[in-house]
Amino acid sequence: MANPTGSHDGVRAIVTGGASGIGAAIAVALRDRGATVAVLDLQPSTAEGFVSVTCDVSDDASVRTAVATAVEQLGGLDVLVNNAGIGAQGTVEDNPDDEWRRVYEVNVLGAVRLSRAALPHLRASGNASIVNTCSIAATAGLPQRALYSATKGAIAALTRAMAADHIREGIRVNAVNPGTADTPWVARLLSTAGDPAAERAALEARQPHGRLVQAEEVAEAVAYLTSPLARSTTGVDLAVDGGMQALRLRPA
Template identity: 50%
Template sequence: MNAVAAGPAAPRRLIVSGGASGIGLAVARMAVARGARVALLDRDTAALAEAVRLLGEAALALECDVSDAPAVRTAVDRAAQWLGGVDALVNSAGIDALKSLEATSDEEWARVLAVNLTGPMLVCRAALPHLRAAGGGSIVNIASGAGLRPLPNRTAYCATKAAVIMFGKSLAIETAADGIRVNAVCPGAIDTPLFRTSYENADDPERALAEIRERYALGRIAAPEEVAEAVLYLSGPGASYITGTALAVDGGRTFH
């Protein structure tokens, strides 16, 4: 009896929050290049339009503020319907706050928590039924090396990124029986619009950038694609026995 040849694998289906720029966009571009379809959630409508122009018919743009619970639910449900299900979720939306604690207003503190911590929670909660319906899947939360080793004048940012790591570990326990894996990637200095705000407004931007490089064993700033490789690995079948981990993609800063 002749074996029946297997047909081509169905395209993987990803939701990426913060998918219009930086690491999120790098993940989306790499995923599409490898045959996936992606739904991008972002509040920047112009950047979303440009991202979809680059990615073509394999991408859907959904305007969404990840701190807005009803908007998140609507966007994730629309994404799942358009994709025909969800295999993986990547939470990449995030903001920074380069200020001392005393200079941080209540409103600024609340906004960083809302986007960096409550946002991933809301997107995960909305996506879980779709991942479960697909028979399991993967969640990758973009935390930060600052969630493993702190930085000065970033109390809000460091607190939220450390919390995202522990949130993912706890969720990994909750969802393991459903075949859903949850991991975090902790980037170091990555050449993104968000990272550039950490030195471009300094009195001496070149010196500030040089000081940042000195924190890293590899002595350089990474490209977003270097993080995207780690994200796609953790979100894919090759990492089928990995859950609850926090992978530092940080050029060695957390031990250097």
């Protein structure tokens, strides 16, 4: 097998929401394995070694322009990582219709728009792959996450449907399901809690390995799913959650 550090040599990738958090870690992981990476984000990336393109995933015209610009600079496209997303808190009673529409526009329709714009280019690739950033919220009921969970459940179903639609075109479609991760969004949530330290401890305790997931750990899963060495992996959602989805431990 190829050396993992060169597993993505020649691969041309787009990562949305790639300027910070999990997206930035994904962009670095792909670049370090040899890929040429375009980071699409509302706030252009200042990191060296990337093609940086401004993109609003909630606007179709912005998406189409950004994808065309990225593909032109990359010289083609092999990998799309639909990572851009926003969070939401509350039960089904708590978020007004406008908030539901806003979060769906980014988390679900954003992935739809990027995939739609990227597919004509991916069809020309010999190693085409799409990875959607999903969540443990798609497979487990989490309190105060009704809206967010609904969008991630939609992404899980969309991933499987797209995998079925495009497998005979040579395009693999998978998802990663992070548990609660140590990201800027979670940091902001913790900062608004009455007791941030206690809230962080509670989030860590509900994951069987006893800590928050690191962005780099999610990036490793994306690197596997987008590697040319993973050509038989499609239609899966890969949990990166410290065992939260599948394990049922007795109390310590």
